[in-house]
Each structure stands twice: as C-alpha cells, then as structure tokens.
Amino acid sequence: MSKPRIKVPKKASVGDVISIKTLVNHKMESGQRKDKEGNAIPRKILNKFVCEFNGVPVFSSDIDSAISSNPFIQFSARVNESGTFKFVWTDDDGSVIETQKPITVS
Amino acid sequence: MNPTRRQFLTGSAIIAAGGLTTLSLPAMASAEDVSKALADIIGDVETQSGKLTLRTPEIAENGNTVPVSVSVESDMTEDSYVESVIVVADGNPNPEVISFHFTPASGKAEASTRMRLAKTQNVTAVAKMSDGTVYIDTKNVKVTIGGCGG
Numbered sequence: 001m002s003k004p005r006i007k008v009p010k011k012a013s014v015g016d017v018i019s020i021k022t023l024v025n026h027k028m029e030s031g032q033r034k035d036k037e038g039n040a041i042p043r044k045i046l047n048k049f050v051c052e053f054n055g056v057p058v059f060s061s062d063i064d065s066a067i068s069s070n071p072f073i074q075f076s077a078r079v080n081e082s083g084t085f086k087f088v089w090t091d092d093d094g095s096v097i098e099t100q101k102p103i104t105v106s
Numbered sequence: 107m108n109p110t111r112r113q114f115l116t117g118s119a120i121i122a123a124g125g126l127t128t129l130s131l132p133a134m135a136s137a138e139d140v141s142k143a144l145a146d147i148i149g150d151v152e153t154q155s156g157k158l159t160l161r162t163p164e165i166a167e168n169g170n171t172v173p174v175s176v177s178v179e180s181d182m183t184e185d186s187y188v189e190s191v192i193v194v195a196d197g198n199p200n201p202e203v204i205s206f207h208f209t210p211a212s213g214k215a216e217a218s219t220r221m222r223l224a225k226t227q228n229v230t231a232v233a234k235m236s237d238g239t240v241y242i243d244t245k246n247v248k249v250t251i252g253g254c255g256g
Contacts, residue, residue: 017213030222032199059212061219062205066198068171068220068253075206078182078213 006087008101012079016105020051023072024089024097030065046097048090049073054083079105140196147192147232151240158191158241160231166223169253175218176206178233178241188215189234197227222253 007021024046031043049061049071059075077085082105089097157179166172178188187210193203206217215233223229226248233241 053211056211057209059209059217060207061217062207064202064204065200066195066203066222068222071219073217073219074175075217076212076214078211 004087004089004097004099006085006099006101008085008103011104011106014080014105015078017076017078018103019074019076020085021072021074022049022051022087023070025070026089026091028065028067028069028071032065044092046071046089046091048088050088051075051077052086053077053079054081058085079103081105140194140201143194143201144230144232147194147234148240148242151238153232153240153242155242158231158233158243160193160229160243160245161218162229162245162247164246165248165250167250169223169225169249169251171220171253172223172247172249173218174203174221174229176216176231176233178215178235180215180235182208182210182213182215184210185236187212187236189236191215191217191231191233193221194230194232195221195223195227196230197225198223203229223247223249224252225249 004022004024009018012018026046029041029044031040033041035041043065045063045065047063049063051059058077061073063071082103085101085103087099159177161175163173174193176191178191180186180188188208190205190207192205194201195203203221204219208215228244228246230242230244
C-alpha cells in the first residue's frame with residue numbers, strides 16, 4: 001500500500017480552525033463490477049477513517065462503496081496546542097493504513 | 107412421475123429468462139430502501155431545513171467521481187455541536203454514501219469527499235445535532251456517464 005497524501009498546515013495560532021486534506025491510493029472495489037467472465041468482483045474498500053489529535057478524536061467517517069477510488073476526504077480541526085495528528089484508514093480485509101503529521105501551534 | 111420433455115423445456119426457459127433479467131438489471135435501491143435508510147438515521151424527530159448546506163455539481167459529467175461537500179452552521183462547542191452528517195443517494199445500488207462524525211475539536215462542521223453516482227438522482231444529506239434536532243438538505247445531480255462499472 002502506498003503512503004497516504006495529507007495536507008496539514010505546518011504552523012497555526014492557538015484556537016485556529018485549520019483545514020486538513022487527505023487522499024489514499026486505493027481501488028475501492030465497489031462489489032458492483034463484473035470481471036470478463038461475468039462474475040461479480042468482491043467488494044474491497046476502506047470502510048472507516050479516523051483522525052485524532054494528541055489522542056483526542058477530531059473527526060471520523062464511515063465510508064460506503066459509493067465513495068470514489070483513491071478516496072479524498074477534507075475536514076476541519078481546531079488546534080489549541082502543538083502536537084500530532086494521527087490518521088487511520090481501515091480496509092474491508094481488516095488491514096489498516098496509518099500515518100501521522102505534526103503541527104506547531106504558537 | 108417423470109416430467110415430460112415439454113414440461114422440462116418450459117421450465118428451463120423460465121429459469122433462463124429469470125437469469126437474464128437479473129443479469130441485465132443491476133439492483134438499484136428502491137424508494138423503500140432509501141426511506142428506510144433515512145428513517146433509521148432520523149428516527150421520530152421532525153426534520154428542519156436551514157443550517158445544513160449540501161453542495162454538489164448540478165451536472166456531473168463523470169459519475170465515477172462527483173465532488174460533494176456538506177457544511178452545518180454551528181459553534182461547535184461542548185454544549186452544542188454537530189454529531190454527524192450522513193449522505194444518501196437514492197439512485198445507487200446501495201443508498202448509503204458516507205457518514206461524517208464530528209466532535210467539538212473539529213472546529214467547523216464541514217467536510218467534503220468524492221462519490222460515485224450510478225445515474226441522475228437526488229442526493230440527500232442529514233445532519234444530527236447534539237441537542238437532538240435534525241436538519242435535511244437534498245440536491246438533484248444530473249449524471250452524464252454513470253459510475254457503477256458494468
């Protein structure tokens with residue numbers, strides 16, 4: 001699995017609401033498509049996304065098969081201290097994609 | 107009694123015809139599926155319009171990746187915040203698209219993503235606030251090329 005692409009500002013002021021953009025390379029096989037022989041291709045998507053800041057939940061999302069391949073999610077977060085954002089995606093097969101991004105708040 | 111040849115042939119013809127219909131018509135979400143999905147989310151609460159804004163393009167040329175964003179007016183404090191926003195598409199094989207769950211640490215109840223739409227249809231977003239009120243917004247999206255594979 002390739003590394004997710006995340007956009008978090010490097011610096012912010014206390015109390016700022018920042019915008020975070022995330023994108024993961026994933027086929028997001030919907031389970032609706034058929035292969036050349038006409039057999040349904042089984043569903044395999046990222047079904048859960050969670051973002052935490054210094055261990056505190058910020059935002060999460062339950063994803064269904066209607067989300068496009070290479071899922072993009074943009075959301076906001078309010079930051080009151082420096083710390084690290086943790087991002088976790090869960091696959092249908094149970095595997096997880098995890099990454100972190102630091103931010104300096106002054 | 108053994109089935110006669112004629113009975114056998116008619117039987118297999120019916121089965122074959124049935125098989126063909128199921129193959130050529132991919133199951134779309136029925137109106138009941140959608141209203142049931144919405145009822146599960148909303149419960150018995152009266153829905154209101156206003157605070158919630160759902161943004162989608164009027165015409166989506168490619169149904170495989172249709173931008174969608176939601177925003178809800180809220181202070182996002184511990185006492186009053188948006189718990190979740192659920193997006194439903196009534197013309198897709200599975201009506202559920204995505205649920206966003208916010209916390210006071212989100213700062214703003216705004217999120218966007220990209221979704222697949224099988225055909226021209228209504229997309230509905232439902233926002234649940236921490237005080238139990240529910241807001242709803244619906245947009246029609248015209249889809250030129252469906253995004254369901256095939």
